[in-house]
């Protein structure tokens with residue numbers, strides 16, 4: 001209605017989980033978090049703790065700190081770690097939405113499989129996909145890790161807090 005504020009929530013009170021490994025958090029993740037946070041009452045960014053890669057860039061506690069820092073300006077965004085089944089974690093948080101991002105058709109197959117499995121396990125939990133913004137659609141944590149390992153510059157792909165942490169890894173005194 002003209003003059004009326006638009007209700008931004010999917011449904012008032014909706015809690016969503018945005019799960020991932022976030023190793024490291026990228027500008028693409030942050031874009032999904034910012035856009036997703038406008039749709040729900042509470043958005044919990046949940047870092048997977050049980051499928052550790054052999055050589056992570058950042059340990060899980062550091063990833064949690066990074067995401068907290070980078071989302072501090074978004075009051076309805078929380079950050080947490082979780083192990084075990086996502087559907088069980090979501091139930092414990094009273095969440096009804098799983099938020100995921102899709103970059104390209106290559107993401108689709110895997111995301112579809114996960115969404116259908118999760119739906120079979122918990123039908124009242126809906127997976128909501130946000131299309132990646134064009135400027136970040138080619139950004140992935142895996143590519144960032146590879147560039148970092150080869151000594152390349154990732155300035156335009158990750159938030160400043162990730163850059164600061166990367167610099168601190170090279171020279172530990174660099175961190176404020």
Ligand code: ADP
Pocket residue numbers: 019020021022023026027028029032099100101102103107131132133136137138139140141142
């Ligand atoms: P990645 O796939 O980059 O290793 P995650 O496993 O942490 O990262 O991904 C968590 C979710 O975020 C997935 O749904 C993934 O498709 C989505 N995502 C990752 N990078 C982007 C991006 N650049 N734009 C939009 N969504 C993304």
